[in-house]
Amino acid sequence: MKKLFKKLFLLNLLLLIFIGCSKDDLLTENESIPEIDSVFETLKAWGFSDHEIEDMGTYYLVDKDIVFYKNKKYHKPENSNTKQREHPNSVTINSIQVFINPGMNQAWRNASVDAINRWNNASSGLLLNITTTTANAHIEIMYDSQDPALTLAANVFGMGEFPATNGLPGTRIWINPDFNACSGAITQNMRISNVQHELGHNLGLTHTNQTFGSLIPGTPSTDAQSVMNGGQACTINNFSTGDFSAVAFLFPPLTPTGSSLVCNTSTAVYTIENSNIPLTWTTSSNLQILSSSNNSITVKPVNSSFNGSGFVQANSPTQNIRKDVWIGKAVVDYIEFGNGIGETDYFCSSHYGNTYDIFPRLSGTTHQIRLRRWPSLSIVYSPSTNYSGNSGTLNYTPSPGWYVFGIRRTNPCGTSEWFETEVEFVDCSNNEGGGEF
Numbered sequence: 001m002k003k004l005f006k007k008l009f010l011l012n013l014l015l016l017i018f019i020g021c022s023k024d025d026l027l028t029e030n031e032s033i034p035e036i037d038s039v040f041e042t043l044k045a046w047g048f049s050d051h052e053i054e055d056m057g058t059y060y061l062v063d064k065d066i067v068f069y070k071n072k073k074y075h076k077p078e079n080s081n082t083k084q085r086e087h088p089n090s091v092t093i094n095s096i097q098v099f100i101n102p103g104m105n106q107a108w109r110n111a112s113v114d115a116i117n118r119w120n121n122a123s124s125g126l127l128l129n130i131t132t133t134t135a136n137a138h139i140e141i142m143y144d145s146q147d148p149a150l151t152l153a154a155n156v157f158g159m160g161e162f163p164a165t166n167g168l169p170g171t172r173i174w175i176n177p178d179f180n181a182c183s184g185a186i187t188q189n190m191r192i193s194n195v196q197h198e199l200g201h202n203l204g205l206t207h208t209n210q211t212f213g214s215l216i217p218g219t220p221s222t223d224a225q226s227v228m229n230g231g232q233a234c235t236i237n238n239f240s241t242g243d244f245s246a247v248a249f250l251f252p253p254l255t256p257t258g259s260s261l262v263c264n265t266s267t268a269v270y271t272i273e274n275s276n277i278p279l280t281w282t283t284s285s286n287l288q289i290l291s292s293s294n295n296s297i298t299v300k301p302v303n304s305s306f307n308g309s310g311f312v313q314a315n316s317p318t319q320n321i322r323k324d325v326w327i328g329k330a331v332v333d334y335i336e337f338g339n340g341i342g343e344t345d346y347f348c349s350s351h352y353g354n355t356y357d358i359f360p361r362l363s364g365t366t367h368q369i370r371l372r373r374w375p376s377l378s379i380v381y382s383p384s385t386n387y388s389g390n391s392g393t394l395n396y397t398p399s400p401g402w403y404v405f406g407i408r409r410t411n412p413c414g415t416s417e418w419f420e421t422e423v424e425f426v427d428c429s430n431n432e433g434g435g436e437f
């Protein structure tokens with residue numbers, strides 16, 4: 001049997017959503033467990049108990065809503081907790097064409113569009129495009145009655161198809177327009193949420209509340225609000241927080257890679273990996289585009305003496321992905337002073353521990369400080385130390401009076417000019433509560 005497993009590869013399986021009324025509404029229990037075969041053994045290895053596996057002739061019905069065909073082969077599972085799960089077959093493209101069968105009525109066509117929009121608004125690296133031709137469609141949404149090979153039972157709202165081993169999504173979603181098994185009327189939100197659920201199957205999500213599939217890291221251990229819960233066709237309602245995490249795990253958000261620092265006369269390349277989404281690129285006005293392709297851009301500063309912030313941005317049909325960069329040398333816009341007493345606009349000549357904070361906050365910089373006496377401007381303190389970070393403590397106390405405090409910063413592009421600001425040293429020893437002298 002083990003040898004056999006090794007030779008086999010995964011095939012699709014179909015997954016049914018039944019309504020979650022009561023178990024008795026579903027299929028009758030089959031008391032007799034069938035002969036042991038490889039599919040049955042795999043199901044047992046997944047942790048399903050005998051009473052959860054019903055022999056339906058050509059297939060096993062497991063956990064009331066998953067079909068395992070006896071003539072297909074399935075991989076073994078890895079775990080058995082309850083949380084968002086992924087099918088062993090991953091979708092490896094992230095720009096996917098969806099055909100909405102025009103023979104469906106307006107309500108179902110609109111529901112399909114809205115479900116697609118919910119997926120596109122999930123802030124993942126996935127783009128679902130609506131296509132008007134089946135020729136280039138990866139997924140088709142249709143009524144079961146539009147597929148001569150299939151009829152959904154009256155208590156089945158819809159059915160999806162898991163991804164194939166070729167990295168493409170499941171090809172069809174079947175909708176049952178005659179489904180009317182919820183306690184009240186079928187609402188438009190039910191239609192949208194159920195198409196959304198079936199899209200999840202076609203894109204590689206299994207049921208959150210069932211045991212089939214691999215656990216997705218970073219999702220909650222239980223999730224009653226998951227749109228991917230099985231058997232809840234009448235109550236599922238849009239993505240949960242855990243669902244968003246699961247979608248982002250399967251389709252990581254697009255992120256431009258490349259340096260966050262561009263020196264004045266240098267070029268920099270930014271790339272978005274592993275994406276077939278059509279992208280256009282823009283930049284802040286202080287960067288010019290030297291060349292670009294769909295997934296990459298090369299830029300350089302417009303002005304070789306400019307120091308400051310900028311950005312590069314990849315624009316997809318549904319979102320703009322921006323990366324902030326620093327151009328040129330580090331600058332000092334302003335400094336805030338502290339003296340351990342509470343006031344922030346003067347230093348204390350009576351104690352160490354006067355502090356300063358440099359703005360803007362920049363990573364990867366060092367700085368030097370110096371102090372000049374007012375009004376002679378002679379240097380009274382000028383340590384050679386390169387301090388790291390955006391703040392520091394001044395361990396030097398001159399006599400009270402006015403001084404000029406200077407800072408210059410260094411980053412890999414070079415060292416800035418001195419930035420200077422006036423500061424008064426005050427004898428704080430008799431005024432620990434702070435205040436002006």
Ligand SMILES: [Zn+2]
Nearest residue numbers: 015016017230
């Ligand atoms: Zn389902």
